[in-house]
Amino acid sequence: MKSPITGKEMPLTKEKRSMEFRKETFEIVFHYYRCEESEERFTTTSLDEVNMNQVYNQYRDKFNIPFPEEISKIREKYGLAATKMSEILGFGVNSYRQYEAGEMPSAANAKLIQMVAEPKTFINMVELCSTLDEKLKGKYIEKAQNLIENRNRNIFNLNFKEYLLGNHLADIYSGYRNPNFEKFTEMVVYFSDKVQPFKTKMNKLLFYADFLMFKQSCYSISGVRYKAIDRGPVPYNFQSFFEYLANQNEIDIITTEFNQGYTGEQFLAKKNRPFNANLFTKEELLVLEKVALAFKPTSTNNIIEPSHLEEAWKKNEKDKSIISYEYAFELIQI
Numbered sequence: 001m002k003s004p005i006t007g008k009e010m011p012l013t014k015e016k017r018s019m020e021f022r023k024e025t026f027e028i029v030f031h032y033y034r035c036e037e038s039e040e041r042f043t044t045t046s047l048d049e050v051n052m053n054q055v056y057n058q059y060r061d062k063f064n065i066p067f068p069e070e071i072s073k074i075r076e077k078y079g080l081a082a083t084k085m086s087e088i089l090g091f092g093v094n095s096y097r098q099y100e101a102g103e104m105p106s107a108a109n110a111k112l113i114q115m116v117a118e119p120k121t122f123i124n125m126v127e128l129c130s131t132l133d134e135k136l137k138g139k140y141i142e143k144a145q146n147l148i149e150n151r152n153r154n155i156f157n158l159n160f161k162e163y164l165l166g167n168h169l170a171d172i173y174s175g176y177r178n179p180n181f182e183k184f185t186e187m188v189v190y191f192s193d194k195v196q197p198f199k200t201k202m203n204k205l206l207f208y209a210d211f212l213m214f215k216q217s218c219y220s221i222s223g224v225r226y227k228a229i230d231r232g233p234v235p236y237n238f239q240s241f242f243e244y245l246a247n248q249n250e251i252d253i254i255t256t257e258f259n260q261g262y263t264g265e266q267f268l269a270k271k272n273r274p275f276n277a278n279l280f281t282k283e284e285l286l287v288l289e290k291v292a293l294a295f296k297p298t299s300t301n302n303i304i305e306p307s308h309l310e311e312a313w314k315k316n317e318k319d320k321s322i323i324s325y326e327y328a329f330e331l332i333q334i
Helices: 045-063 068-078 082-089 095-100 107-115 119-128 134-153 155-165 181-194 199-217 238-247 282-295 300-307 325-330
Strands: 012-021 024-034 226-229 232-235 251-257 263-269
Touching: 012 045, 024 045, 024 325, 045 199, 068 082, 068 095, 068 134, 082 095, 082 107, 082 119, 082 134, 095 107, 119 134, 134 155, 155 181, 155 238, 181 199, 181 238, 181 251, 181 263, 181 282, 199 226, 199 232, 199 238, 199 263, 199 282, 199 300, 199 325, 232 238, 232 300, 238 251
Parallel strands: none
Antiparallel strands: 012 024, 226 232, 251 263
C-alpha cells in the first residue's frame, strides 16, 4: 500500500495490542501500514477485518458462542429458511439471518442455537412454537426424525470420522473452525491432482494452505489441528486419515522404492474422482492454488527445511505440541 502522504510503499507492520469488545479485553496481533517518514498509521478494509475477527473469535471462544458457519449449518440441516428458524427460537424475524452473516448473538440466544443442533431438542422447540401451522410443524418434525434415524444407521462411520480428525470445538488450535471431514478430504484430492506429492510434502501443503487462509482471514479452511513433529508440521492423525482415503478410493497412494534403501508414499488423483470445488469459497480456492503453485517444483527434502524455519514449528517441536493458528501471522515461506 502506498502512503497517501508521500506516495511511497509502506511496510506492513504487526504488533501485539489490546482491544475491547463488550467490556472484555483481548490481546490480538494488530495489523497496519506505517508511513516511515510521517509515522502515520493506516489500515485497509481487509486489515480491519483481520484485526476485528481476532477479537470476535476470541470472544466466541471464551463465551462458547457458535461461529457463523456453525449457525448456518444447524439451520440448513433442517431445510428451513432463516426467518422460520428465528420464529421457532423466538428471535426477531431477521435475527437468525444476521447471526449467519456475522452479527454476535447474545449468550442466551447462542445457547438456544446450540441446543437445537440436537434434532430431539429441535422437535421440542417446533412443538412449542405457537405461530407455526400444523402442516409446517409436521414437515419440520419429520425432517428432524429422519436425521435421527440416519445418524443411528451411520453411527459407526460418524464416530470413526470424528476419531480421524477429532471432535473438538472451534478454537485457536483449529483455526476457529470445527473439523470438516469433507473439506479436508477435498484438500488432499486437490494436492494429489495438482502436485502429486509424497506424504511428507502433502503434510506441509495442507499445513500451509490452512495457515495461509488463517493469516488472511482468521479462519482455517479445514478446522484440522496440526502437530509439530521431527519432520515438520503435520495434521492430527494424518497416517490413519490418509489410509482411510485410499481405502475409500478417494485417492491413490503409490509406494516407491529408492536406490538409497528407503521407500516413499506418493499421492495421486484418481481419474474418476474429480475435485469438488463447490465446498470452498473463492478465497479458499485461491489459497489452495497459491500453495500448489508455490511448492509444486519443490522437492520433499527442500520443503522440510523451510518448514523448520517457521515459528509454528520451532516453538512447538520440542514438546511435539499442537500448533496454535496464531503462528499463521508469522509465516515466512508463503
